[in-house]
Amino acid sequence: xxxxxxxxxxxxxxxxxxxxxxxxxxxxxxxxxxxxxxxxxxxxxxxxxxxxxxxxxxxxxxxxxxxxxxxxxxxxxxxxxxxxxxxxxxxxxxxxxxxxxxxxxxxxxxxxxxxxxxxxxxxxxxxxxxxxxxxxxxxxxxxxxxxxxxxxxxxxxxxxxxxxxxxxxxxxxxxxxxxxxxxxxxxxxxxxxxxxxxxxxxxxxxxxxxxxxxxxxxxxxxxxxxxxxxxxxxxxxxxxxxxxxxxxxxxxxxxxxxxxxxxxxxxxxxxxxxxxxxxxxxxxxxxxxxxxxxxxxxxxxxxxxxxxxxxxxxxxxxxxxxxxxxxxxxxxxxxxxxxxxxxxxxxxxxxxxxxxxxxxxxxxxxxxxxxxxxxxxxxxxxxxxxxxxxxxxxxxxxxxxxxxxxxxxxxxxxxxxxxxxxxxxxxxxxxxxxxxxxxxxxxxxxxxxxxxxxxxxxxxxxxx
Ligand SMILES: Nc1ncnc2c1ncn2[C@@H]1O[C@H](COP(=O)(O)OP(=O)(O)OP(=O)(O)O)[C@@H](O)[C@H]1O
Numbered sequence: 457x458x459x460x461x462x463x464x465x466x467x468x469x470x471x472x473x474x475x476x477x478x479x480x481x482x483x484x485x486x487x488x489x490x491x492x493x494x495x496x497x498x499x500x501x502x503x504x505x506x507x508x509x510x511x512x513x514x515x516x517x518x519x520x521x522x523x524x525x526x527x528x529x530x531x532x533x534x535x536x537x538x539x540x541x542x543x544x545x546x547x548x549x550x551x552x553x554x555x556x557x558x559x560x561x562x563x564x565x566x567x568x569x570x571x572x573x574x575x576x577x578x579x580x581x582x583x584x585x586x587x588x589x590x591x592x593x594x595x596x597x598x599x600x601x602x603x604x605x606x607x608x609x610x611x612x613x614x615x616x617x618x619x620x621x622x623x624x625x626x627x628x629x630x631x632x633x634x635x636x637x638x639x640x641x642x643x644x645x646x647x648x649x650x651x652x653x654x655x656x657x658x659x660x661x662x663x664x665x666x667x668x669x670x671x672x673x674x675x676x677x678x679x680x681x682x683x684x685x686x687x688x689x690x691x692x693x694x695x696x697x698x699x700x701x702x703x704x705x706x707x708x709x710x711x712x713x714x715x716x717x718x719x720x721x722x723x724x725x726x727x728x729x730x731x732x733x734x735x736x737x738x739x740x741x742x743x744x745x746x747x748x749x750x751x752x753x754x755x756x757x758x759x760x761x762x763x764x765x766x767x768x769x770x771x772x773x774x775x776x777x778x779x780x781x782x783x784x785x786x787x788x789x790x791x792x793x794x795x796x797x798x799x800x801x802x803x804x805x806x807x808x809x810x811x812x813x814x815x816x817x818x819x820x821x822x823x824x825x826x827x828x829x830x831x832x833x834x835x836x837x838x839x840x841x842x843x844x845x846x847x848x849x850x851x852x853x854x855x856x857x858x859x860x861x862x863x864x865x866x867x868x869x870x871x872x873x874x875x876x877x878x879x880x881x882x883x884x885x886x887x888x889x890x891x892x893x894x895x896x897x898x899x900x901x902x903x904x905x906x907x908x909x910x911x912x913x914x915x916x917x918x919x920x
Pocket of ligand 1: 487488489490491492493494495496516517518519520571588589590591595649
């Protein structure tokens with residue numbers, strides 16, 4: 457949208473702020489200041505409204521150390537500019553090329569992560585309300601096109617969001633040329649990133665070659681069209697997300713170290729809903745969906761529906777899935793470590809690995825008390841216990857006496873009989889005394905420790 461007639465850049469900036477409810481009176485705002493035209497313009501515009509809205513404006517610059525002396529000059533420029541505007545300035549130097557070498561991340565990705573970490577760090581430090589960054593309308597259309605070229609899903613059409621949480625982009629509806637004109641007209645200096653002009657970078661090629669071609673030959677109103685597309689998709693996506701949000705709790709149970717999907721109700725959902733549920737599950741485990749592609753979700757869905765219990769699957773970034781009888785388990789490889797705790801009698805411990813408490817209490821047999829065992833609460837003959845108890849998860853070769861004293865059974869076989877998926881077996885607390893299993897927590901008490909006519913003191917074991 458070329459700003460026509462009376463509506464100038466400041467009006468558009470204010471209109472966007474209002475439309476997306478970006479700021480409140482007295483907000484503390486941190487501007488991500490690269491020194492480039494967009495963020496300089498953003499700084500100028502915020503300073504022009506700071507009295508009216510009683511804002512506290514700060515600026516933060518991250519020196520990525522990408523371009524040697526040029527990067528240092530950007531930092532010095534941003535600092536000097538802030539002095540002129542009387543804005544408190546924060547900066548940090550991070551050797552991003554070194555991070556790229558260590559992590560294998562792409563330069564853009566590494567720079568973005570480091571930059572946002574820094575901006576959020578300053579936000580915490582200042583207890584600020586918002587972080588403002590200078591993405592403009594052209595950045596948005598470039599992003600949408602790039603997403604389409606890589607075969608994006610619906611979300612990719614949203615492009616750069618005007619607002620996400622405390623992150624705001626008040627220039628998102630303003631064209632780059634308008635920003636540059638504004639800076640020229642008001643004699644406001646800015647830095648030009650030399651790499652922005654090089655067409656060998658993919659984004660720059662789209663910016664400098666493809667979009668001008670589209671606008672000239674096919675669609676002069678391309679920017680407006682893309683913005684409208686994104687606004688419509690954003691509405692639809694938020695509607696779809698609200699539906700998914702509603703059905704999610706009936707299909708999924710989130711544990712401390714794993715997520716359980718209830719297979720039967722999941723299967724009844726339409727394909728699109730199932731795919732979204734799976735994306736949400738993985739997003740909740742990883743915190744993001746990086747490296748998880750459409751084909752992973754599609755194959756995972758087929759696996760969950762078609763495979764038989766006991767089968768396992770691995771996805772990128774260490775995500776594992778295991779099909780149980782009623783449930784499908786998601787977890788991160790190697791996350792459930794072996795654990796072993798001492799449980800005093802009486803006493804209580806919290807097992808962080810499985811997020812559960814287990815307690816041991818003593819009770820005199822003479823007490824007039826009705827004993828009612830449940831899977832989570834059992835009664836043991838204390839006279840058969842020596843010293844303290846150990847609570848741990850399974851170990852290879854574990855055996856116990858679930859059915860009488862005559863024959864012991866392999867714990868492994870017991871789990872198979874009970875149809876407990878192998879992933880869940882690591883989460884079962886085993887109470888042990890002098891090397892003997894007393895209780896397979898939540899499942900079965902060993903017959904050797906049951907109370908009998910000679911029992912005088914009862915040990916109550918309970919999982920909470
Ligand atoms: N080094 C940096 N330090 C702080 N904020 C930054 C930095 N680089 C970018 N930003 C913020 O992120 C926004 C988008 O980054 P992008 O890389 O697209 O911008 P740019 O082309 O480097 O600079 P500008 O958008 O200021 O012209 C910037 O407008 C700015 O608000």
